[in-house]
Amino acid sequence: MRRITLAVASLLTLSSLVLGETVVEDFESGTSGWEPAMPYGDVAATRFAAEEGALRVDYDFRGAETNHWMVIRSMKLDLAAAESVSFTIRGTGDDVLVFLFLYDSRGRFMNYGPHGSNTDFHTGYPDWRKLTVMLERDRSAQGGDADLGDIQRVGFFFWHLGPAKGTAWVDNLTIADFPEPKLVVRPVAISPNGDGVNDTVQVQARGPRGCRTTVTLLDGNSRLLATLASDRPLDGGRWQMSWDGRVRGRRLPDGSYTLQASFAGEKTGTSTVAVTVDASHRWPPVRYRSKPFFPIGVWFEGAPSYAGHPADPAGAKAYYDRAFSDLKAHGFNCAAVPNCPESLWETLLQSAQEHDFGIILEVAPLVALVSRREELTEAEVYTAVKSVVDRIGKYRSLLRYQVRDEPPRDAIPNWVLVQRILAAVDPSRPAFSCFCWYESLGRLTQETTVSEVVFDIYPHRQGNPPPSMGSFVPTLAAFKAASRGNRMWAVLQAFGTSHAPNSWRYPTPEELRAQTYLSLAAGCQGVFYFIYSHMPGYLDGMVAADGTPTAMYEPTWRLAQEVGKLAPLLQDLRPAGEGPAVEGEALAGSFRTPAGGLVVIVASTQPGRDVTARVTVPDGNYRDALSGEAFRAWGGKMRVPLPPGHGRVLVRE
Secondary structure (H helix, E strand, O other), X not given: OXXXXXXXXXXXXXXXXXXXXXXXXXXXXXXXXXXXXXXEOOOOXXXXXXXXXXXXXXXXXOOOOEEXXXXXXXXXXXXXXXXXXXXXXXEEEOOOEEEEEEEEOOOOEEEEOOOOOOOOOEOOOOOOEEEEEEOOOOOOOEEOOOOHHHEEEEEEEEEEEOOEEEEEEEEEEEEEEOOOOEEEEEOOEEOOOOOOOOOXXXXXXXXXXXXXXEEEEEOOOOOEEEEEEEEEEXXXXXXXXXXXXXXXXXXXXXXXXXXXXXXXXXXXXXXXXXXXXXXXXXXOOOOOOOOOOOXXXXXXXXXXXXXXXXXXXXXXXXXXXXXXXXXXXXXOOEEEEOOOOHHHHHHHHHHHHHOOOEEEEEOHHHHHHHHOOOOOOHHHHHHHHHHHHHHHOXXXXXXXXXXXXXXXXXXXXXXXXXHHHHXXXXXXXXXXXXXOOHHHHHHHHHHOOOOOEEEXXXXXXXXXXXXXXXXXXXXXXXXXXXXXXXXXXXXXXXXXXXXXXXXXOOOOHHHHHHHHHHHHHHOOOOEEEEOOEOEXXXXXXXXXXXXXXXXXXXXXXXXXXXHHHHHHHHOOOEXXXXXXXXXXXXXXXXXXXXXXXXEEEEEEOOOOOOEEEEEEOOOEEEEEOOOOOEEEEEXXXXXXXXXXXXXXXXXXX
């Protein structure tokens, strides 16, 4: 710790002792093991060092737009029983944002900072300030899937939009276990009627290691109804169970009850939580009325101001009209639209409707519900959903409600509740999210059936020079496994970041084609390209801010038109087993048409050279669905030549 005599430092030390906090990094031994990571923008002049028992970071951000930089080290922490993680900070110079990153052994992370729950995370404190993450309350700004009992790396991340220069000092990374035992129940309003919405409640007893707990159920007059758990140890600082609103096999009558946990051992006492049982309303099963379709779409920036266009309704309408007319003319049929101001929802949907173009609209009130850390009630979700549907559900152009982009794992329960109630209010337009972590997607598909799963893979970075596919193939396989047989839509990279030399680059036409056909071979029945809109200083899209096409646009729209010709065949296919074996640098999937016909999709994994795949398929004649070229399988093998990054959709005759 810092060798200073300020009263605040003494108070901090005493407070730590009183609260049972443990300082896991005080920088008394310098910065050994810490190293820079994740540079973005013009941050090459940023430095760090040890100073008076603290970490000193001299940040020098010179980029015109996004700049960020991290200092990170390996550090094994078990936070399963921790109530909080904190650190102290002070700074001089320009105020920049600070994030705390926690990585587990699988590379998954939690990211706590001002874009999540911790709005006070920045450097603008002339005196030492303690910044705290309450692990059960604060939501990760990104990621969200890390195993807190298996933290292996810790990082301090500094971020600023535009140039910034200054110094920050960081010290006393501290963890604190739950100081007193307590009972946590979620949700506190249970409706155990078998409709799949809040049918069970999670009961968790927390406290210092060494405690034991007994959990009982009391009626409205504090009379004992049942003992749900007896003398259970708090292994790892917590014990939990799921309760379905039943006692001795019979559901309790609607009413108010109390769950009570009694603690013995290192700490003693009781903790109670009031629980309401109300099974009177039963939500119908999720059954979507919308017909499956094959989206050939783009991501489209909904805020006109981001691309330098007027944000008033008339100016926005002109922006939307130009873009949707252009997209429709080039073979696209829909767009996923984030960041559209609520005041322009109807302007955007009206424009799309006039151009016979589909919209998947990010809806901020529903995003807020899915993102909220506190538990949701069925009543408040219904009110928000009903308000949104009443306002924009009249537009034919509206295809889906985007309820959260890249939801972290811990947001899935809220996602499922919003999805279920949305499906009851508007069964023609499903809830929609794009996932960037297959672990989060896997939790979703464990808990509910969805209209389709959507995921993005962006493999083309400056560190992977062309021709290459980076980690695209294994990541695609992981998403497919996490999809669990649900219909899949893939969001593919068609952007770069020219202002950030260590970030993404535009894919080559062959790399873009390989992304597309590998996705189709995996069974995807829809593709989106990210991103149409050029966002100056942030993302280089397919068209510049004034609508001028970039070099990326032509290969993208040509693929859109090509896939459009295949879409009537592809949208009704069903997987036919695990897929055929392939000899050569390619992947293949086998599918059945509604009439039982066999379709084999073969895709090259090599965007830089010709390959020949030998595919194990039933003997017979096959025809390329696009070119009409004939192929023959003999002896259980079919020879399929593929130009760089190409694929073929082959129909058995």
